[in-house]
Amino acid sequence: MLWPALIFALTALATALILGPEEGDPVRRRLADLERLRRTAVPGAEPPGAVGPPGAGDPSGDPPLLRRRSAARGAARVLAAIGARLGRFRAGRTGGRSADRPRTPLHSPAFERLQQAGIRMLPGEFLLLRIASAGGCALLGLALGLGPAAWAAGLAGYGLPALWLRQRLARRLRAFETQLPDALALVAGALRSGYSFLQALAVVSREMPDPVAGEFARVLREHKVGVPLEDALTALSRRMGSADLDLAVTAVLIQRQVGGNLAEVLERIGGTLRDRLQLLGQIRTLTSQGRLSGWIISLLPPALGLVLYVMNPGHVGLLVQHPLGWVMLAMGLLMQTTGILVIRHLVNMDV
Incomplete structure (x- = not known):
């Protein structure tokens, strides 16, 4: 009667082998990607440290001049690598995918869902958790003498982590929408005090609790690495899936295009959202x-x-x-x- 458990164990082992360091290790994948980018960034460029003999390509044969030219070539290679990396990042953000850009766990929708729920796991680790849950429930069913119904228990165990993830997502979204009116009021107050919009977002990321603080900090990090602020805010709205946040982001985007008093607009939106939350509380009570x-x-x-x-x-x-x-x-x-x-x-x- 233990052969179903043996099948689950073999499945877990096969999954662990498939998601091993070659496919599931994002650090190794990222290092290999950067090394390939360094080699192909400047076609025909000599590798680091390959400096020709004194006088080659330089009539004067001055060693300090050769060192300066070598440093300039190294800086050009670094700038070319950064430009190529930024181009690939923007292509991936707009939906394109370079031919040499592999799909890693850090670019998968499953990883995004885990991040939205605040679970610091890779998709492969979450899959192993689901398999382990299925095996445990199947073994429990066999121990209780359920017979073939142990398979149903295994299927239910496989779905339990997904149900837990869904509940975490819903709970985090409710917490975000509850904190959003206060965050908008804080942004409006910072704008009235003379802060820029980015500085106001930084104030929210420092003063507010999670998940609002973490999501706004992510917007700032994306903007620092070259993502336009409009795109970072749009990605935040799409990631959270909140109608309240969509309203606030739309107001910010319109203000950045046509101008206006953003502080007053955000205050009005925050007041509307606060009234809506009070009405939702009354409905939940009834x-x-x-x-x-x-x-x-x-x-x-x-x-x-x-x-x-x-x-x-x-x-x-x-x-x-x-x-x-x-x-x-x-x-x-x-x-x-x-x-x-x-x-x-x-x-x-x-x-």
Whole structure:
């Protein structure tokens, strides 16, 4: 009965080999990329340290002059490498991809989702976590004598980390939207005090808690490495997926194009968002009874099934050992999921 666990272990080992240092190590990948860029940045340029004999290419044969020319060639190679690197960065930001730019874990959508949720893991590590969760749940099902239902437990275990990631994303987005009105008020106050917009963003990144501070600090870091501020703000709006942030970013972009009193605009937007948050709080209070009923209805059948299995395993064993029991469990799970979705649709209101 342990052969399913053996399959899960072999799958985890194969995944670890596939995502080994050659594919999953971003540091080694980045070093190899920079070395290739250094070699191809200036075609025909001599490698560092390859200085010709005195007098070659210089009629005067002056050693200090040769050293200065060698330093100038080295500086030209560095500037060419930086220019090529910046061009590749802008091409990747606009959707293009160079032929020699590999897709690493640091450029994948899965990595972006992990960063949005505040989870400091690589996609390969998160995949191994899902496989380990599936194997643990399958072993638990085998230990409880569930038989073929242990496969269902393994599938459920594989989906648990994804559910946890989704909850972390939703929780972080709610925290961001809760802090956004105060952040906009802080930016408006800094602008009225004579700060520039970038300095106001720096104040927010220092004074506000996460996740607002971390996201605004990321905008500043992207701007420092050459990304236009408009593009960095647009990337922030797309990354967070918040309608409130979209409104603020749109106001900033319009102000930078046509001018106007940005401090007053941000204050008005912050006040509107604060009123909206208060209305959402009232709605959550009024719908709390429905949400509690949904939790009870969702958790009651599995809890009763577990209690009956502990009290009389033979009475409940038919559900997991007979094909008719599997059909009944599948139908019950389908109806349970339908009820949860209906309750969720009733208690969730958009404002």
